[in-house]
Amino acid sequence: MLNMVLAITWGMATGVFTVANLAVGFALGFVILRFARPVLGPATYYRKVPLAIRFTVRYIWDLFLANFRVAYDVLMPGTLAASRKANVASRQRVATVPPSRHPVLSDVENLRAPLAAESYISPGVLAIPLDARTDAEIALLANLITLTPGSVSLDVSEDRSLLYIHAMYIDGGDVEAYRRDVKENLERRVLELLR
Secondary structure (H helix, E strand, O other), rough: OOHHHHHHHHHHOOOOOOOOHHHHHHHHHHHHHHHHHHHOOOOOHHHHHHHHHHHHHHHHHHHHHHHHHHHHHOOOOOOHHEEEEEHHHHHHHHHOOOOHHHOOOOOHHHHHHOOOOOOOOEEEEEEEEOOOOOHHHHHHHHHHHHHHHEEEEEOOOOOOOEEEEOEOOOHHHHHEEEEEEHHHHHHHHHHHHOO
């Protein structure tokens, strides 16, 4: 709270109430509070602010990548699967078919490609064992998973030890790798931030 008061005080002192100016005031307030630490006493605040900033930056980057992946899949359905099919077919027939007659997939085949076995979309519902115990930890983790395109939190088990999610992209069908990714990246960072 004291850091917010210092940020607002900075805004009043400069007479400029923009997000950028208040962010500068927040940063200056953090530095002031850091130097005043011997007077104010020990606090986890000085460790949590850098953690929160790193968490936010990393989550925004993950969000960008997930958005890009889903957007690419929507705009170019089956492109990867179709190009693999075309490459295999052209390599098999390169000696016998003139270049102008190489196989080309029709629009209907392109629309069906995401549903084909060789498509890189591999959806599934899976249970992730939770280290998060409090309602706030579980709710934050579930909401961050749901906010990420391509994944949705479905339910929490009655004993609150499992989180059920639907994932659109389980790469290579490796459920354990997906679980490990959620546990080591997202859940670990949420617990660091909240504990």
